[in-house]
Amino acid sequence: MENTEKKKKILSCIQPTGTPTLGNYLGALKNWKALEDDFDAAYAVADLHAITVRQEPQQFRKQIIEAYALLLSIGLSPEKSIVFVQSHVPTHAQLAWILNCYTQFGEMSRMTQFKDKSRSHADNINVGLFSYPVLMAADILLYQADFVPVGADQKQHLEIARDIASRFNGMYGNVFTIPEPYIPKAGARIMSLQDPAKKMSKSDENTKSFISMLDKPETIMKKMRSAVTDSEASVRFDEELKPGVSNLMNIYSCCTGLDHEQIEKDFAGKGYGDFKTAVGEAVVEELRPIRENFEMYMKDQAMLKEMMTKGADIATRISQRTLDKTMKKIGYVLK
């Protein structure tokens, strides 16, 4: 029997600010693939967000194409989901402007990502960096997303999107679906391999702190071996006292499906050397098919361009409906 029940909608994006890391994969991308069958999904490369920090033009162009190819490489299917590049769909910037005028300066000032990034990019604290969450709200609300699969670091931005949507609905009637975060239980916050107090980030200057999704097996094993642990030499989960080992346990658990208890049992009496080798090998196997797919997609740039265009056309058609509805409510004269 045909399933006539309407599927719920999800939307998520990733910035093309460097090769995505194992943190991006376990916290977000892996989930995107898993949700594709049960939801109407839209996934985008958030290249408008990316220029809130300076990008070198040639490198930026390459990163946008690579990020798109990587989305296909994790197995997202353009037949099932809409996969597109944000800047190809003009409604995002248009709705973002409108929502800027429905967002208070005070509420934006509390955003921790803004505070962190203005510290790390002190020479370029631009207005885009400040209103970044408003553009993110526009991304989400345009597609009437019910859920937004992201890592834990994006929770605050999701709350702002919900606040903006509720406020707008309160003034004009039901225009936007109120989105909910969809944060995985395991993998929501993968930490830096060199400083487990910080999240693993692709823009970290210390390349030993992250595993890139396209790192070669030798590189992954090397980075794993140099991961910071502690002097106790026992594989035990304790995020406060043993943040380095606990982070490796989380990674291992996401890649193998084993829970912490089982991992502790399997490595009882063994040293960190054995454990790091096992984690490294599990990561290598998890990422191997993705890297192979990526190499294949990157060989056919014409096909990538064609897929981008198709994705953008569908995204434009869907999001235009929400933009029109929003503008009509405000009193704009539609052409």
Ligand code: ATP
């Ligand atoms: P940057 O490091 O350039 O600030 P980022 O990696 O934090 O970028 P995005 O590329 O926009 O940011 O993140 C894409 C997705 O990956 C988001 O859903 C985010 O929550 C998730 N994510 C990012 N870092 C981690 C992490 N260390 N652990 C789990 N999920 C993460």
Ligand code: LTN
């Ligand atoms: N800010 C997000 C990236 C992003 C996003 C979105 C995520 C931009 N627009 C819409 C979910 C929904 C981040 O992960 N750093």
